[in-house]
Amino acid sequence: MRIGCIGGRAWLVTAEGQGVDIAAASGGTLPGDPQALYEKWDDVCAWARDVPADSYAPVDPATFELPVPRPRQVFAIGANYRAHAAEAGVEPPEQPVIFTKFPSCLTGPNDAVAIRHARVDWEVELVVVMGREARDIRAADAWDHVAGLSVGQDISERSIQRLGPMPQFSMAKSLPGFGPVGPVVVTPDEFDDPDDLGLGCAVNGVTMQQSRTGDFIFSVGALVEYISHLMPMYPGDLIFTGTPEGVGATRKPPIFLKPGDVLTTWVDGIGTLTNPITEEQSQ
Known part of the structure; x- marks a missing residue:
């Protein structure tokens, strides 16, 4: 599993250049804030296993932002x-x-x-x-x-x-x-x-x-x-x-x-x- 940040939101992405907005694709059950995602990591891993292949769309690597924007330490x-x-x-x-x-x-x-x-x-x-x-x-x-x-x-x-x-x-x-x-x-x-x-x-x-x-x-x-x-x-x-x-x-x-x-x-x-x-x- 690969996690990126685009437009301040967490995305599930692939090595082949495809991606899906996590909050949108999960119906809001998972956070769009990439930092908050790590607080629900077990839920993220469970959800990611069942994402339909047709949910993904091409993403531009040049749009990737800091994937962990506010760590405590x-x-x-x-x-x-x-x-x-x-x-x-x-x-x-x-x-x-x-x-x-x-x-x-x-x-x-x-x-x-x-x-x-x-x-x-x-x-x-x-x-x-x-x-x-x-x-x-x-x-x-x-x-x-x-x-x-x-x-x-x-x-x-x-x-x-x-x-x-x-x-x-x-x-x-x-x-x-x-x-x-x-x-x-x-x-x-x-x-x-x-x-x-x-x-x-x-x-x-x-x-x-x-x-x-x-x-x-x-x-x-x-x-x-x-x-x-x-x-x-x-x-x-x-x-x-x-x-x-x-x-x-x-x-x-x-x-x-x-x-x-x-x-x-x-x-x-x-x-x-x-x-x-x-x-x-x-x-």
Whole structure:
């Protein structure tokens, strides 16, 4: 099952470019608000199994919007790929390194990202969308609490990140537009192995990152177990699961995003984000 957002409303969509408005097709028994959909996730899954084939109509991928627009919590994981930890010169962590991206930074899969700083970096990430409340969940049961997976960018301003005596992860990674997510949310059963997905990103058509989530230090199950033993997670919450090697800051010389660039980001089996980089206009 694939969930998208078009015109501020939740849609059930197919990989072949067909879709149906969920609230309309369900006769109003399910919400049109894409965020509210995750509060009724079991009902959504049950309904989607019986949608008639003739209910679907073509949809334009360029119309997809942020599929999870108002999560209560957005967790993010640092140094979660072995190769990325190596390029950053750090030892693989013994427990997940967790920070937060402020929900206000989230934006859609086709939206422009306006920047005004000189050291803005890319970080392709697999994003986990929770479908059920999770408290003290074992890793073996974690996927039962996941609604689906999406594509994300943890865009980062490296100068802000390194201000002061301690890293400023949350602030540097939460400027407006620094959290593109989409184009859809795909349920785990759509993948042969949701723990080993190919992902990558390109700037102006040049591939900068390309890896597989099989290089995770902490799997999705391990992350859900660790976080849910510290605090509850709620339907519609997000986990940005970390980025692989190939970020701009570790290149020699470093490379950063600039106005006029186009940042393209993908995860196999989910889809692609296409975010033009523009110059932020002064107020």
